[in-house]
Amino acid sequence: NAGVTQTPKFQVLKTGQSMTLQCAQDMNHEYMSWYRQDPGMGLRLIHYSVGAGITDQGEVPNGYNVSRSTTEDFPLRLLSAAPSQTSVYFCASSYSPRDNSGNTIYFGEGSWLTVV
Amino acid sequence: SQQGEEDPQALSIQEGENATMNCSYKTSINNLQWYRQNSGRGLVHLILIRSNEREKHSGRLRVTLDTSKKSSSLLITASRAADTASYFCATDPQTGANNLFFGTGTRLTVIP
Numbered sequence: 536n537a538g539v540t541q542t543p544k545f546q547v548l549k550t551g552q553s554m555t556l557q558c559a560q561d562m563n564h565e566y567m568s569w570y571r572q573d574p575g576m577g578l579r580l581i582h583y584s585v586g587a588g589i590t591d592q593g594e595v596p597n598g599y600n601v602s603r604s605t606t607e608d609f610p611l612r613l614l615s616a617a618p619s620q621t622s623v624y625f626c627a628s629s630y631s632p633r634d635n636s637g638n639t640i641y642f643g644e645g646s647w648l649t650v651v
Numbered sequence: 652s653q654q655g656e657e658d659p660q661a662l663s664i665q666e667g668e669n670a671t672m673n674c675s676y677k678t679s680i681n682n683l684q685w686y687r688q689n690s691g692r693g694l695v696h697l698i699l700i701r702s703n704e705r706e707k708h709s710g711r712l713r714v715t716l717d718t719s720k721k722s723s724s725l726l727i728t729a730s731r732a733a734d735t736a737s738y739f740c741a742t743d744p745q746t747g748a749n750n751l752f753f754g755t756g757t758r759l760t761v762i763p
Contacts (some may be wrong), residue, residue, distance in 0.1 A: 551661035577739060578739070593750065627694075634714070639696045640695070640741075640751060643693050645693055
């Protein structure tokens with residue numbers, strides 16, 4: 536299994552541009568999510584999905600859109616990039632947020648985004 | 652915010668010493684998890700402790716949980732240079748939400 540795969544690894548955007556961060560998992564996980572990580576602030580949840588066709592907002596959803604048309608894919612769209620969105624983005628997945636084994640999360644390797 | 656907070660923010664020790672990191676949180680939880688992040692990489696799950704457990708071991712890792720104080724600790728025994736990384740606690744709150752809330756992390760440096 537490849538696990539959770541994110542692309543691109545690095546991206547520089549100009550203010551106002553839009554782009555999509557891709558995320559795919561091959562573990563048949565129901566639950567997928569996007570976090571951003573900023574220095575000294577830990578990880579903050581942007582959006583999440585508990586299954587195909589279902590998405591919901593996390594702590595910091597403004598400026599981002601998501602969709603979940605398949606179990607495997609969960610792209611994150613930046614609609615109009617702003618310098619405040621400069622961050623490291625992590626996609627993650629798990630079997631279920633409420634299974635008996637606990638909702639252990641598997642992370643991708645991250646996408647470094649700079650908005651200038 | 653439901654984020655946890657780790658203490659200390661940074662820790663530097665000699666190889667072979669033990670490293671202890673603490674996590675405090677604010678709400679009642681289903682479980683608490685610890686993750687490790689090497690520089691420039693994603694987070695990797697280390698250990699999960701449920702709210703009805705007080706202590707758990709995995710190799711050189713020992714995790715304790717005190718729900719009355721809303722705190723947890725991660726002990727790494729006989730540390731190695733390869734343990735150098737950031738460590739995060741994550742809480743699964745009893746709010747019905749489907750998410751984990753991560754702390755701000757402890758940066759551990761193990762000096763060879």
